[in-house]
Amino acid sequence: MKIALPSRQNSIDDHFGHCEYYTIFTVDPNRKAILDEQTIASPAGCGCKSNIAKTLSEMDVKVLLAGNMGQGAVNVLHASGIEVVRGCSGNVKEVALRWLAGSLLDSGDSCHAHEHECHS
Structure with missing residues (x-):
């Protein structure tokens, strides 16, 4: 199984996009x-x-562990068969291990403060 994490300097990037x-x-x-x-x-x-x-779907990614993202991105990922878990932070490997241990749940928080029209 494959999981993806939006990253910056080996940590979860707070802004997926x-x-x-x-x-x-x-x-x-x-x-x-x-x-x-x-x-x-x-x-x-x-x-x-x-x-x-x-791209992620073609790589057989099934879960995306993210910091924050707009609802439009969540919808697009779900339509591609990718489960989204928002509210993650920290080192990517540590986040992945916490998810594997069952200690991460989707926060349900969506980003609404964008300077562009990337949400729907």
């Missing part, structure tokens, strides 16, 4: 272990209007 890159972990949920790690560059444009949902 403008992250530096995405950290992709291949995980074994049964063993609660990280098996592999890779990064992919963040596409141009805000998250919900870029091709990131399609």
